[in-house]
Amino acid sequence: MDQYGGHQHGGPGQGFGPPPAGHGYGYGYGPPQPPPTYGVQPPYGVQPPPPGPDFLAVDRRNAVVVDQDGVSFEINGHSADFPWHGILTVRYKVDRGTALMVAVIVPDGRFFECRVDARSAVKLNEWMRQLAHVLGVYLAGR
Template sequence: MEQRIGSSSQPLEGAGFDPAFIPGLTSPAAEEPEDARPEDAKSEEGEAVTETSVDETSPPAQAEDGEEAERAEAEEEAEEASDGPVFEASDRRAKVVADQKGVRLSLDEESCEFRWDEIGAVETESPRFGKRYTVTVHTPDRRWYPIEIEAPARSRFKEWDEQMDAVLDAYFEE
């Protein structure tokens, strides 16, 4: 009779395996240094092919074209975002944005983004006392992601509730 030494259970994926794992949480994009270049390609004879030198005047011209393209994209996104209702609330640390793309939560340097098909429910809560407005995003897999926004005045709670209801009515399908 064979017996195995050790546990027969498999390691858990996700949060059981990695304490920093949170579904929907995006890590900041790593920027590649400007001097980083792809490895030299090898020719058929095995010799390294070297890159040709580029004159010093062309990179700024390319950078200006890239900046213009980014501006055009930002303007297009702003036009798309203005088509329907948008909820946006923020304080010195936290920010919540809900629009046709979904719900984005940010706290300090961390952020997560949920598309509307990834959301099971969105809950808002106004405290009886105090000025912290809470928005909680619930996912179908029984996880929830709350974020608190400190309002400048308690009168903003009603306005924020109306804006969030308009966004949910427009984009969220139950």
């Protein structure tokens, strides 16, 4: 016994003892495992398609993202995602001379809009050019 009235560790009959025969590691322990892979892996020899172009316009409260997954809006902390298979078309325009207005039209005729304020006319023109290019890629053939 030790000075506190308990048994000292490591003495006979103390602790858990060695693992049973044939078990090199205790439950939950073992050699390091490779990290899990997430998502679907392409078959051997098949390369996934390269990511397409993307577009981002953001101001203090709102954002528009267009990429290979679809169109996403963030408006005052709330987000809405529109995958390409659920989009009929996308329209955009200059609003009040200083903002980009983007509208997603879905097959049932409803539309959803997001307005992003540009800090300058130069930035707004840059957004318009970039958005035209990116939408041209993803909406081609519709």
